[in-house]
Amino acid sequence: MWNQRIFEVLMEMDLLQRFEAYVASEKKIEPKDWMPDAYRRTLVRQISQHAHSEVVGMLPEGNWISRAPSLKRKAILMAKVQDEAGHGLYLYSACETLGVRRDDTIRDLHSGKAKYSSIFNYPTLNWADIGAIGWLVDGAAIMNQVPICKCSYGPYARAMVRVCKEESFHQRQGFQIMMTMAGGTAEQKAMAQDALNRWWWPSIMMFGPPDQDSPNSAQSMAWNIKRFSNDELRQKFIDLTVPQADLIGLTVPDADLKWNAETGHYEHGPIDWDEFKRVVAGHGPCNKERLEARRKAWDDGAWVRDAARAHAEKRASRKSDSNTAAA
């Protein structure tokens, strides 16, 4: 009995070592392959939260579909929101390959056990917010997601390739809205500036806590789930976005922001991590509203799911009855 246990532990250690060497050599893990429990748990947590973010992310934008300023903008926004639903589904499907039930994943969102990106707990107050979301929020998401296209877990990496391909239209349409408003009347420009003022800080918080406060990052990097640190990605995003704001005549709301010619990077002011923690903990402006909307959609749709299932079962049994009769 004791020998058996030692044998199992040794086997596990051997498997773990081989797994880590395999992943380190840039090879991919597929669903049925052996993987350490912690690797599976990390992926389930990350992929499901990513999926939830896509789905909850439809809410702030869906808010403006009926009030888009033109038919063209409305068609574009609908296509974008539909993409977010699709992205959620690619990700739920990738998550399921790790052996979790879809319904349980969704239940964890509704119970508050699973998180989603806290950016979606901010309200969309005017049309310029739709521009700011596309430009900044989708821009930050792309920055986060591109490296995941090379993640060690095959299904997650493949889902991310599709997501990133589709996401670049999202960022461009957002920037175009901002550019149009910034070049419009003084009032329109003020709306665009106001949206930038409100979305800038939450957007750069999307990269997560600073590296020294991100204890799980090292393990995720070692497993090739994560490729760049939070601060590295944040810096890249700022370096890319500040000149875009300059180009359309808007000002990034950071008094300490300055270009450092020596490092070739922008230096930014302090980030209010207390606000970040408050929103993650459920005390942002819209946390309650978002979760309630998701729960309501799930509960209101229950009869449709049940009816469709009952209909399918009835048709299947009729088919098998007639097959039996024919035989």
Place this chain on the structure above:
Amino acid sequence: MEHKQWPLWEIFIRSRQGLSHRHVGSLHAADAEMAVENARDVYTRRQEGASIWVVPASAITASSPDEKDVLFDPADDKVYRHPTFYDLPDEVKNM
């Protein structure tokens, strides 16, 4: 009442005539017709598809990763199955 999940379907898309169907992912649907409709919306929003196959995930039999060696190693020492194994005189340009 505990909701019973819709079954899982694996989705295969032919991106254009002349190519074979390729696995793109999975989705839940009550029946095959709904799986095709959902696959259209989820996997072909940008003209990625000319044809869709949906297969109940439960109907797929897969080889196990544990059998990888048994199944695929025997091909490792059969280099003579590849044309590069054969040396030809320089005079033979195309073969």
